[in-house]
Amino acid sequence: MFDESVQDAWRKRYGVDAPPLPDLSKFLNHRSVRKYRDEPISDTLLAALVAAAQSAATSSNLQLWSVISVQEKERREQIAMLCGDQHQIRDAGVFLAFFADHHRLRQAALRQNELAEGLSYAEFFIMAVIDAALAAERMVCAAEALGLGICYIGALRNDAEGIKQFFGLPEGTFGVFGLCIGWPEAPLKAEIKPRLRQEAVWFRERYESEVDTAEYDERMRAFYESQRMKGDVTWSTRSGRRVDLHHMTGRDTLLGWLREQGFLLN
Amino acid sequence: MFDESVQDAWRKRYGVDAPPLPDLSKFLNHRSVRKYRDEPISDTLLAALVAAAQSAATSSNLQLWSVISVQEKERREQIAMLCGDQHQIRDAGVFLAFFADHHRLRQAALRQNELAEGLSYAEFFIMAVIDAALAAERMVCAAEALGLGICYIGALRNDAEGIKQFFGLPEGTFGVFGLCIGWPEAPLKAEIKPRLRQEAVWFRERYESEVDTAEYDERMRAFYESQRMKGDVTWSTRSGRRVDLHHMTGRDTLLGWLREQGFLLN
Numbered sequence: 001m002f003d004e005s006v007q008d009a010w011r012k013r014y015g016v017d018a019p020p021l022p023d024l025s026k027f028l029n030h031r032s033v034r035k036y037r038d039e040p041i042s043d044t045l046l047a048a049l050v051a052a053a054q055s056a057a058t059s060s061n062l063q064l065w066s067v068i069s070v071q072e073k074e075r076r077e078q079i080a081m082l083c084g085d086q087h088q089i090r091d092a093g094v095f096l097a098f099f100a101d102h103h104r105l106r107q108a109a110l111r112q113n114e115l116a117e118g119l120s121y122a123e124f125f126i127m128a129v130i131d132a133a134l135a136a137e138r139m140v141c142a143a144e145a146l147g148l149g150i151c152y153i154g155a156l157r158n159d160a161e162g163i164k165q166f167f168g169l170p171e172g173t174f175g176v177f178g179l180c181i182g183w184p185e186a187p188l189k190a191e192i193k194p195r196l197r198q199e200a201v202w203f204r205e206r207y208e209s210e211v212d213t214a215e216y217d218e219r220m221r222a223f224y225e226s227q228r229m230k231g232d233v234t235w236s237t238r239s240g241r242r243v244d245l246h247h248m249t250g251r252d253t254l255l256g257w258l259r260e261q262g263f264l265l266n
Numbered sequence: 267m268f269d270e271s272v273q274d275a276w277r278k279r280y281g282v283d284a285p286p287l288p289d290l291s292k293f294l295n296h297r298s299v300r301k302y303r304d305e306p307i308s309d310t311l312l313a314a315l316v317a318a319a320q321s322a323a324t325s326s327n328l329q330l331w332s333v334i335s336v337q338e339k340e341r342r343e344q345i346a347m348l349c350g351d352q353h354q355i356r357d358a359g360v361f362l363a364f365f366a367d368h369h370r371l372r373q374a375a376l377r378q379n380e381l382a383e384g385l386s387y388a389e390f391f392i393m394a395v396i397d398a399a400l401a402a403e404r405m406v407c408a409a410e411a412l413g414l415g416i417c418y419i420g421a422l423r424n425d426a427e428g429i430k431q432f433f434g435l436p437e438g439t440f441g442v443f444g445l446c447i448g449w450p451e452a453p454l455k456a457e458i459k460p461r462l463r464q465e466a467v468w469f470r471e472r473y474e475s476e477v478d479t480a481e482y483d484e485r486m487r488a489f490y491e492s493q494r495m496k497g498d499v500t501w502s503t504r505s506g507r508r509v510d511l512h513h514m515t516g517r518d519t520l521l522g523w524l525r526e527q528g529f530l531l532n
Binding site (some may be wrong): 006009010013014019020021022024026027028029030032044045047048049050051052054055056057059060061062063065066067068069070071072075099101103104105107108109111112114115116117118119121122123124126127129130133134136137138140141142145146150152154157167168169170173176177192193195196198200201202203204205206207209211213235236237239240241242243244245247248251252254255258265266 | 521
């Protein structure tokens with residue numbers, strides 16, 4: 001399904017020919033897939049993907065994350081509406097929500113008469129977010145290796161309280177992102193997206209503050225045009241608008257919600 | 267190097283036989299590797315791994331992360347000391363530091379006369395941490411597929427200010443974790459670590475608050491014994507101690523540092 005060679009994938013990412021590379025095509029071929037065949041993900045397949053997720057590194061083996069699969073049709077409709085009405089949430093073979101999770105560890109610690117006071121620091125919130133992300137991305141790499149397509153859903157953070165009610169979340173749990181997984185509709189329409197050149201994100205020994213994004217802006221302008229996205233935009237103009245105060249989609253209240261939810265972030 | 271079958275890996279993770287599974291052995295076989303052969307990672311190989319990292323999903327294509335490779339011998343010694351004196355940081359083929367990075371986007375936005383005010387919210391800090399983690403874990407999966415071993419270094423957060431000075435970090439950048447990558451020393455001594463059973467981390471439709479970790483505690487007690495780790499410990503006792511106030515290793519001051527560093531987390 002994702003059948004670009006590693007050289008082709010490199011060219012699409014960076015707009016230049018690749019050096020001689022080991023065959024990492026499976027890892028360079030990622031793109032977000034939003035159109036799926038109407039075909040479920042079996043429970044066994046999902047269990048295999050969860051095992052991949054659990055095989056990711058986790059800080060001090062604390063396993064500060066959880067995942068909930070949503071399969072019931074009506075609940076899929078509800079969660080889609082909670083996440084900006086994105087159709088792929090309804091249509092995917094499975095929808096998963098990933099959580100930063102202090103609850104399980106806190107319960108285990110309390111049973112040992114340990115107070116788990118460290119969890120009140122920002123450090124342990126960050127650790128749980130990292131744990132959830134590492135687990136999810138290993139699952140994603142495994143899914144893509146099997147020919148599945150995926151789409152992350154950041155909009156799970158649009159309405160943190162709504163998500164809490166929807167899943168019945170206890171204190172110390174936070175929906176970090178959603179993940180659609182399914183069999184891609186053929187022919188695949190999603191394209192590999194260009195990225196910043198390596199020298200803009202990968203530095204040697206020390207941080208390099210002066211990064212020229214003009215070259216990338218032009219590549220992205222051409223990419224947006226090829227995708228028939230409206231307006232004369234570059235990466236800088238589009239990204240600049242994405243981080244203005246009018247595009248927070250409810251997420252400007254997240255800190256207050258997190259603290260009420262037991263992530264004190266001290 | 268990591269040559270367990272997917273069934274063997276499952277048994278080591280969960281302590282029970284596996285159901286019939288697709289061959290995801292490459293993804294289930296992860297373990298932290300701390301002993302490496304004295305053999306460098308070539309620049310081309312590293313570029314291929316960076317391309318894998320950049321191929322990970324990134325929220326709204328904002329690419330809010332960066333990576334710095336440390337190869338100079340003296341600097342490797344210094345960064346090892348900043349990260350709790352862990353020998354694998356010195357010995358690995360390469361040491362990488364991953365950053366949550368608002369700097370590049372803020373500069374690009376300012377050039378477009380956009381103020382990027384959204385970046386002052388906790389949401390965009392979380393987004394950058396997620397971006398860094400997704401990128402790193404895709405790199406890790408790619409590296410392991412090539413037979414390389416890896417070890418994440420959470421201790422990069424022990425001394426955020428020291429790390430800032432070491433790398434010359436500008437405002438809006440934060441060292442999320444380090445990553446050692448190298449060719450594992452043979453015979454491989456690192457073992458696949460048992461994890462919580464799937465029913466403890468994967469729920470259907472709704473969160474399940476009551477998780478029994480007693481079974482896992484016993485499996486981990488046996489695992490710790492097999493690794494000749496001292497003391498009579500279970501996962502719960504060990505994890506409970508890990509999150510008490512005496513084990514913060516400098517990370518209890520992270521929130522204040524982040525705010526001084528330009529992550530306002532509003």
